[in-house]
Amino acid sequence: MTSCPETARTGTFPARSLAAAGAIGVMLAMVSPPLHAQSDPASPSAPAASPQQTVTSWNVNLGLGVAARPVYPGAKRYEASPVPMLSVRYRxxxxxxxxxxxxxxxxYNGFRAGPLLSYFAGRDQGDDARLNGLGDIQPSLAAGAFLAYRFDPFEVAAELRQAVTHTGNGLLGSVRADYRTRIxxxxxxxxxxxxxxANGKYERTWFGVSDRQxxxxxxxxxxxGGGLQDVGLHANLTWNWSRHIATHVFVAVKQLVSDAADSPIVERKTQVMGGVGLGYRF
Known part of the structure; x- marks a missing residue:
């Protein structure tokens, strides 16, 4: 299914909670059936149908995992947290x-595109001492679009999401390229x-420091200002114990770059995230 990954990125790690969403995305993606451990062309984390299913069937994945990740993008302190796994696809x-x-x-022919409604999680200044005095960032619904193209064993995908309930949270885009193989x-x-x-609003929200702050x-x-925020590598391994049960292991490394990397909030430019989960596919 997908990588981190993201995310909200999805990944990303756009924000502390978005980093968690990225971890969820990675593991949920890996819950997908064999030969699709990363993501569906429809979306960086939409699952592909299993060989036993038709395109008119439901595809439901449930599971639970644990991930270790920075407490916020650029943090040097890490925390472990449970990660619920859910993925549903219909027809x-x-x-x-x-x-x-x-x-x-x-x-059509491996190319997919369409609208996407998602969620930007917020950030609490109590998450880490480095954030004290910066105030909280409110969560927001986000709307956008995705496109992807699969030419096995490769897949490329992109998405763009704009915060719509707290528009100051900004605009975030992602680009991903994957290679998947059965080993x-x-x-x-x-x-x-x-x-x-990301655009300037997004960067100033997550990495900026105003006069008052x-x-x-x-x-x-x-x-x-806006521009490239981070670049990264990710690896996912799915072990299918049966047609329904699978173990998922992932690791992702991201390097904050440009204006995001130079933020005084950032303590460590290189961010590493990893985890393991157990999923059940219906």
Whole structure:
């Protein structure tokens, strides 16, 4: 199914909670059937139909995992947290994953595209001492679109999401390229590259320090612009114990770049996330 990954990125790690969403996306993607450990062309984390299913069937994945990740993008402190796994697809048209609720309006010869409704989680200044005085970032619904193209064993995908209930949370885009292969009859490995781009509002919300925030936190004023936020590598391994049960292991490394990397909030530019989960496929 998908990688981190993201996310909200989905991944990303756009924010502390979005980093968690990225972890969820990675594992949910891996819950998908053999030969699709990363994501469906419809979305970076929409599952593909299993060989036993038809395009008119439901495809439901449930599971639970644990992930270790930075407490916020750029943090040096890590935490472990439980990660619920949920992925639903119907008639190869509508899907619900950590990336959001989407529709394959276009679905032809490996190319898929359509609208996407998702969620930007917020950030609490109490998450880490480094954030004290910066205030909280409110969560927001986000709307956008995705497109992807699969030419086995490769897949490329992109999505764009704009916060719509708290528009100041900004616009976030992602691009991903994956290679997936079956390394044993039970094991599917996915390797990939990804990057995130954001507009100025997004960067200033998550990585900026305003005059007021500077006075409250002691950090210097910082006003980042839009552009490339991070680049990363990810790897997912799915081990299928049976037609229904699978274990998923993932690791992702992201490097904050450009204005995001220079933020006084950032303590560590290189971010690593990893985890393991157990999923059940109906």
């Amino acid at each position: 190869d048209t509508v899907f619900l994953t950590p990336e959001g609720l989407g529709i394959n309006l276009v679905n 044993t009859p039970q094991a599917v490995l996915t390797l990939g590259l990804d990057m995130h781009l 500077s006075a409250n936190s002691g950090l210097p004023v910082y006003t980042p």
